[in-house]
Amino acid sequence: MPSSPDRGLSRREFGKAAVALGGASALTACLDRFRNEPEEPVPSGVASLEQLPTRQHAWRDRIRLDDHGNALLPRHQILLYLNLGVDGPPGTDARNTVSAALSTLDEAYERSHEGLLHSMAYSPAYFDRFDASLPDDLDLPPPRRLSAFEQPDLDTQDALLHLASDRADVVLEADEALTGDRETANGVTVDARLTDVFSVDARRTGFVGAGMPAERQGELEGIPDSGPVPEKSPLFMGFQAGFRKNQASEDYVTLNEGPFAGGTTKHVANIRQRLDDWYGEQDFDERVMEMFSPTHAEEGLVEGVGSSLGADNGLTPAMIDNIDEAAREFGRVGHAQKNARANRDPDGNVRLLRRHFESTDDDIASLHFPTLQRGIGAFEEVRKAMNGVDLTAATPAVRQRVNNGILEYIFVEHRGNFLVPPMALRALPTPTGE
Numbered sequence: 001m002p003s004s005p006d007r008g009l010s011r012r013e014f015g016k017a018a019v020a021l022g023g024a025s026a027l028t029a030c031l032d033r034f035r036n037e038p039e040e041p042v043p044s045g046v047a048s049l050e051q052l053p054t055r056q057h058a059w060r061d062r063i064r065l066d067d068h069g070n071a072l073l074p075r076h077q078i079l080l081y082l083n084l085g086v087d088g089p090p091g092t093d094a095r096n097t098v099s100a101a102l103s104t105l106d107e108a109y110e111r112s113h114e115g116l117l118h119s120m121a122y123s124p125a126y127f128d129r130f131d132a133s134l135p136d137d138l139d140l141p142p143p144r145r146l147s148a149f150e151q152p153d154l155d156t157q158d159a160l161l162h163l164a165s166d167r168a169d170v171v172l173e174a175d176e177a178l179t180g181d182r183e184t185a186n187g188v189t190v191d192a193r194l195t196d197v198f199s200v201d202a203r204r205t206g207f208v209g210a211g212m213p214a215e216r217q218g219e220l221e222g223i224p225d226s227g228p229v230p231e232k233s234p235l236f237m238g239f240q241a242g243f244r245k246n247q248a249s250e251d252y253v254t255l256n257e258g259p260f261a262g263g264t265t266k267h268v269a270n271i272r273q274r275l276d277d278w279y280g281e282q283d284f285d286e287r288v289m290e291m292f293s294p295t296h297a298e299e300g301l302v303e304g305v306g307s308s309l310g311a312d313n314g315l316t317p318a319m320i321d322n323i324d325e326a327a328r329e330f331g332r333v334g335h336a337q338k339n340a341r342a343n344r345d346p347d348g349n350v351r352l353l354r355r356h357f358e359s360t361d362d363d364i365a366s367l368h369f370p371t372l373q374r375g376i377g378a379f380e381e382v383r384k385a386m387n388g389v390d391l392t393a394a395t396p397a398v399r400q401r402v403n404n405g406i407l408e409y410i411f412v413e414h415r416g417n418f419l420v421p422p423m424a425l426r427a428l429p430t431p432t433g434e
């Protein structure tokens with residue numbers, strides 16, 4: 001179901017989506033909800049934009065955190081890729097419709113992991129519809145190939161709506177209210193739909209959280225039949241990611257000036273995983289070397305899925321600076337170790353805010369990889385560091401996709417770049433923000 005273009009979710013697609021998002025128990029909960037037999041009540045939202053944060057991407061104080069302050073992203077997520085039905089710039093009626101559809105969500109659901117977090121973003125192709133240009137200093141190029149060894153489909157749809165909640169029934173209901181034929185959302189009347197203005201080009205679903213990948217690993221392309229994904233892992237590859245101190249803050253990624261002040265830029269990759277060799281040919285220490293760094297394995301810094309690390313991934317400046325040496329000594333380099341080289345500004349601040357989650361769309365183990373940053377260039381620089389082309393010169397053992405972090409196991413399928421405008425401009429903005 002997930003990538004199929006359609007106006008709304010058919011019954012069969014709904015069932016498949018519910019299972020993809022939440023497993024069989026979520027399907028039962030969802031079906032009950034759709035029969036209007038409510039489970040736990042969902043907290044309601046607010047009726048006016050003024051009661052909401054000014055940043056659409058302000059999630060951190062609205063989601064769960066672990067004991068170390070690491071963000072626990074909402075367990076169920078949907079990405080709706082949307083195209084406008086007409087050529088040229090959208091008019092006032094369309095803008096009012098989108099605004100009303102999004103306001104319905106705000107009123108229906110508390111803006112939190114228990115209700116719904118959502119954000120609307122727009123592509124460079126969308127802004128090309130207008131005669132006016134985006135501000136010169138806004139770094140939002142069209143998506144492109146970012147390594148010699150990838151052939152992604154480039155996502156150039158007009159808009160991307162991101163829905164996220166700890167409740168599968170909530171993201172599904174919100175999706176139905178925006179693109180299907182539901183007349184109410186959590187008791188609030190639906191007067192306007194996104195599909196009055198947009199068509200749904202692709203619907204991609206996912207999940208993240210301890211236990212969820214292991215629960216879903218059976219009969220999935222990309223995961224060995226032995227079911228090796230650790231029970232407690234939040235991700236298919238067996239480790240936790242997104243430690244607080246290795247993430248940019250929401251403040252840091254926010255645009256400070258210009259018409260879109262309060263907004264940010266978003267890159268979204270979709271990455272297919274093939275984990276047969278990851279689990280079949282590598283032992284735990286080798287996986288730690290390739291995910292974090294060889295020193296992490298040597299010093300036993302990572303236990304289990306990595307929660308032993310606390311609030312940061314344990315990379316020291318020495319591990320980052322001496323990566324060539326590590327490559328020669330151990331014949332491998334770590335994914336995090338490589339990326340960190342480009343992920344600090346001159347003052348030592350982390351540049352990217354990663355918010356990735358897993359997917360079983362089309363019965364393939366994959367990852368949806370949204371990151372937020374002030375400009376897309378920051379993402380591209382980190383991705384270049386991750387390509388690690390330079391490291392193949394350090395030793396013959398490290399090759400373009402072998403012993404080079406996790407590149408052997410991941411394959412980029414899609415890339416898209418978007419502007420996440422501030423809340424007040426989230427409905428079909430113009431390039432000048434007027």
Ligand code: HEM
Nearest residue numbers: 237239240241242243246313336339340343367382383386
């Ligand atoms: C299946 C795909 C991926 C998995 C399972 C994964 C997992 C991880 C893990 C476990 C870490 C170490 C803990 C942490 O700092 O979060 C990490 C770090 C990191 N990853 Fe990934 N990652 C994936 C893909 C990517 C991609 C495509 C990028 C894009 C450039 C990326 C960028 C980073 C960055 C920037 C760091 C932090 C390094 C630092 O600055 O300290 N990752 N990743």
